[in-house]
Amino acid sequence: MVRTADLLPLAVAVPLFGAVVLAVGGRWLPRVAIDALATAWAALEVAGLAVLWQRTGDGHSVSWLGGWYPVRGESVGIVLVGDRIGIGLALLAGALVLAVVVYSWRYFDEPPVQHAGTFPALILLFEAGMCGFALTGDLFDAFVFFELMGAAAYALTGYRIEDPRPVQGALIFGVVNSLGAYCTLLGIGLLYARTGELGLAQIGLKLAGHHADSLLTAAFVLVITGLLVKAAVVPFHFWLPDAHAVAPTPVCMLLSGVMVELGLYGTLRIYWVVFSGPHGIAPPHLRATFVAAGVLTALVGAVMCWQQRHLKRMLAFSTVGHVGLFLIGMALLTPEGIAGVALYVAAHAGVKAALFATAGVLLDRHGSVDEHGLYGRGRDLPLVGALFGLGGLALAGLPPFGTSLGKAVTEHAAGDRFPWLPVVFVLVSAATGGAVLRACARIFAGVGPRPREHDDGTETTGSGEAPEIRDPQRPIPIPMLAVPAALLCASLAAGLLPGFGSALAHAARQFTDRTAYTAAVFGHAVTPSAPLPEVGWSVEGVLLALASTALAALFAAAAVWGTGLPWHGVGRAVRQRVVLPLRRLHSGHLGDYVTWLVVGVAVLLVVMAA
Amino acid sequence: MTILPFLSAGWIFLAGVYGLVTSRNAIHAVGCLAVAQSSTYVLLLTVGYRRGGTAPYFTDTPLGTRVVDPVVQALALTDVVVGATVTALLLGLVMQVRKRHGTVDPDALTGLKG
Numbered sequence: 001m002v003r004t005a006d007l008l009p010l011a012v013a014v015p016l017f018g019a020v021v022l023a024v025g026g027r028w029l030p031r032v033a034i035d036a037l038a039t040a041w042a043a044l045e046v047a048g049l050a051v052l053w054q055r056t057g058d059g060h061s062v063s064w065l066g067g068w069y070p071v072r073g074e075s076v077g078i079v080l081v082g083d084r085i086g087i088g089l090a091l092l093a094g095a096l097v098l099a100v101v102v103y104s105w106r107y108f109d110e111p112p113v114q115h116a117g118t119f120p121a122l123i124l125l126f127e128a129g130m131c132g133f134a135l136t137g138d139l140f141d142a143f144v145f146f147e148l149m150g151a152a153a154y155a156l157t158g159y160r161i162e163d164p165r166p167v168q169g170a171l172i173f174g175v176v177n178s179l180g181a182y183c184t185l186l187g188i189g190l191l192y193a194r195t196g197e198l199g200l201a202q203i204g205l206k207l208a209g210h211h212a213d214s215l216l217t218a219a220f221v222l223v224i225t226g227l228l229v230k231a232a233v234v235p236f237h238f239w240l241p242d243a244h245a246v247a248p249t250p251v252c253m254l255l256s257g258v259m260v261e262l263g264l265y266g267t268l269r270i271y272w273v274v275f276s277g278p279h280g281i282a283p284p285h286l287r288a289t290f291v292a293a294g295v296l297t298a299l300v301g302a303v304m305c306w307q308q309r310h311l312k313r314m315l316a317f318s319t320v321g322h323v324g325l326f327l328i329g330m331a332l333l334t335p336e337g338i339a340g341v342a343l344y345v346a347a348h349a350g351v352k353a354a355l356f357a358t359a360g361v362l363l364d365r366h367g368s369v370d371e372h373g374l375y376g377r378g379r380d381l382p383l384v385g386a387l388f389g390l391g392g393l394a395l396a397g398l399p400p401f402g403t404s405l406g407k408a409v410t411e412h413a414a415g416d417r418f419p420w421l422p423v424v425f426v427l428v429s430a431a432t433g434g435a436v437l438r439a440c441a442r443i444f445a446g447v448g449p450r451p452r453e454h455d456d457g458t459e460t461t462g463s464g465e466a467p468e469i470r471d472p473q474r475p476i477p478i479p480m481l482a483v484p485a486a487l488l489c490a491s492l493a494a495g496l497l498p499g500f501g502s503a504l505a506h507a508a509r510q511f512t513d514r515t516a517y518t519a520a521v522f523g524h525a526v527t528p529s530a531p532l533p534e535v536g537w538s539v540e541g542v543l544l545a546l547a548s549t550a551l552a553a554l555f556a557a558a559a560v561w562g563t564g565l566p567w568h569g570v571g572r573a574v575r576q577r578v579v580l581p582l583r584r585l586h587s588g589h590l591g592d593y594v595t596w597l598v599v600g601v602a603v604l605l606v607v608m609a610a
Numbered sequence: 611m612t613i614l615p616f617l618s619a620g621w622i623f624l625a626g627v628y629g630l631v632t633s634r635n636a637i638h639a640v641g642c643l644a645v646a647q648s649s650t651y652v653l654l655l656t657v658g659y660r661r662g663g664t665a666p667y668f669t670d671t672p673l674g675t676r677v678v679d680p681v682v683q684a685l686a687l688t689d690v691v692v693g694a695t696v697t698a699l700l701l702g703l704v705m706q707v708r709k710r711h712g713t714v715d716p717d718a719l720t721g722l723k724g
Contacts, residue, residue: 161706
């Protein structure tokens with residue numbers, strides 16, 4: 001029988017070991033054996049994390065690696081700490097990895113001959129980085145896992161090195177994210193200089209003895225820079241659409257579904273445990289800054305999502321929009337906000353991965369993900385179209401999907417503090433869902449006038465992509481349809497199972513309790529005292545969800561059929577004045593993106609120091 | 611403790627960033643990223659420095675000798691490993707970019723936009 005504390009390091013070690021076995025053994029094993037081995041390994045990891053989730057309950061699981069326990073409150077050891085939010089994210093990553101491994105059973109039918117096991121090995125390496133990042137209680141370890149996750153993701157993005165675009169997207173992804181990570185490391189260095197500690201809880205304790213000054217602010221901003229880059233918060237988001245548009249579809253499912261959200265998790269975890277103490281960063285200050293950043297991110301993501309005709313780029317910008325909503329919810333710094341976002345993230349991961357998976361089927365059939373070029377060409381794939389449309393509706397917040405419940409809870413928490421915030425939630429969900437519905441109507445039903453196919457040079461079209469499977473004549477492999485269907489069902493279950501919401505409510509209360517975390521690291525259990533947030537369906541939530549779904553359908557209908565209507569001229573003027581300059585900012589130029597990163601850091605420094 | 615090493619770490623970082631922003635060659639850009647990263651080595655070693663301290667090895671020095679902080683040295687070593695991995699990976703990608711696009715100039719590599 002494995003002890004609960006040992007399950008924490010195992011959560012990192014199992015996929016790491018699996019990656020080694022697959023990378024080495026992949027040279028000799030046949031294709032079927034590699035797929036079976038990868039699936040078994042991913043399932044083992046999910047099982048281990050599920051046991052950990054169950055046994056941790058509403059407390060914390062703590063593991064001091066190598067038995068370096070603290071002596072009289074001092075320790076030189078490295079600690080892993082799991083609460084249900086952290087373990088839940090690791091579990092989400094594990095479940096998505098399992099889905100991805102199954103999805104890609106027949107996906108790369110012609111892997112490079114000598115390295116058949118490389119792709120699943122990289123996926124497992126990526127999983128190890130994500131699980132480690134979600135479970136670590138040590139700031140420097142967080143950086144190392146962050147970079148492990150990053151390096152695996154860059155390699156996966158550029159996996160199809162024979163195609164021109166992926167290598168370019170992976171290069172931008174790698175440079176921007178690594179630069180962000182080095183900012184984080186500079187911040188960690190400053191914190192170590194101030195406190196002489198690297199554990200999150202230990203730094204937090206030591207900081208309580210110092211007064212807040214500009215060093216603390218600078219350290220905070222630098223540490224979160226890397227995490228915000230990973231989370232694709234405006235203006236650190238430029239790498240995301242480029243990487244998502246070109247990465248292999250299974251990789252997009254992981255990047256959008258869980259990696260981006262891990263950046264937000266890291267930001268808030270570090271804020272709560274390290275900086276929320278008596279002499280740290282004041283909550284109102286942080287709330288105002290992050291809610292503003294969240295609103296900006298959500299609006300930019302929604303506008304850019306609506307403008308895309310490249311399906312994967314559209315889904316990528318929809319992720320940016322939703323990350324903005326998640327950031328708003330988390331930045332409220334209330335248990336209710338965290339609980340809503342946790343539910344939203346879990347359900348969004350299922351929906352977004354399902355949408356990418358169905359876009360992968362189109363790419364597979366037609367070698368294109370261009371909404372305009374694919375007009376009417378999906379008529380022979382009704383099942384795929386149904387899944388894609390359902391995903392669009394779920395993204396817009398159709399009850400009873402988990403996205404809808406998560407949105408409702410977060411909205412309610414946000415509306416309590418800022419009454420205008422629910423409008424942002426409704427608009428952003430409607431625009432992102434509407435864009436997907438618009439593409440769905442054009443591609444799978446062929447409705448409306450045929451859109452223009454030429455490209456005026458300001459956008460990425462999505463035609464001429466290399467199909468990821470070389471034989472378009474064969475029937476669609478069953479896993480490529482079963483996996484998105486299962487993911488949508490999981491997202492539905494997240495909204496319908498009442499036990500899930502209440503578990504996340506407990507988890508959110510635990511996550512926002514700094515004392516309980518710090519006490520758990522040093523071996524004491526503290527019961528959180530805050531009231532339990534309410535997570536459940538409400539009339540207001542359902543009405544707002546129905547409103548955003550209806551609005552999404554309206555947006556899509558207006559886009560498909562409304563070209564001759566009187567407001568078309570107004571739309572063109574807005575497009576010229578506002579949208580086109582915004583699109584031009586997404587220039588695909590590495591130097592521009594780095595400039596934006598620096599501008600973002602400078603703005604954050606000024607705002608947080610104010 | 612003087613502030614000069616901290617300032618030089620910041621300067622090195624900004625020099626790397628400046629190079630990244632103005633770069634006309636992707637290999638040069640990856641090099642600039644490595645420059646930006648080396649600022650983290652300088653910062654970490656500065657943090658652990660103690661005036662008059664010697665290297666933290668106790669095989670031939672008596673216990674109780676004043677030494678510099680070994681933790682930051684371990685961090686810097688880990689950082690070097692991470693940096694080497696990332697640089698190698700990115701340079702590999704630049705090689706592929708050169709093969710597929712025939713150029714490594716970021717100004718010419720703007721196929722992903724809008």
